[in-house]
Amino acid sequence: MKKYLFIVLLIGVCFSQKSYNEKHLVEQDGVWYKKFSDEVVNGNVFEEIDGMEAPLGKMKEGKKEGKWIIWRNDGTKLEEQYYLKGVKEGKWKTYSESGNVKQITIFVNDKIEDKVQFYDDGSIIENDEVCIETKFGLITLQLFKSLAPRPVSYTHLT
DSSP states (O other): OHHHHHHHHHHHHHHOOEEEEGGGEEEETTEEEETTSOOBOOEEEEEEETTEEEEEEEEETTEEEEEEEEEOTTSOEEEEEEEETTEEOEEEEEEOTTSSEEEEEEEETTEEEEEEEEOTTSOEEOTTEEEEEETTEEEEEEEETTEEEEEEEEEOOO
16 A cells, blocks of 8 residues: 555656746746746746635746736736747736626737627627726727827726
């Protein structure tokens, strides 16, 4: 029995990933390293918020890989991001403070391919409108090709 326990512990130690605090990392030429060393980051990255470890994402060979989550200080999700070998790729979602999807941005090879913004009720903001969230509420600006932006609506956020 002790032999099997030893084997299980050995496998767990061999295959466990390292964890890195984002404050202890530095980027050089597109590759992330542990500060004050030549160690290339390979493992899970977290952000410390109010003494808790908030998971952000993973790095492979010093580059962001897969799904990353950016958190607000109150613990709510601000953004979901996706990377492929350190390059922005796929569908990124930005969330309002109420938890609804505020914007979806599509990246292809680190470049914006498409972007859609949403009102807090989930309806799409047309491409000729810009939505700005302020401490006073949601302000929507209507864009005209020959005129400067002008406010067209105001929604108080509670």
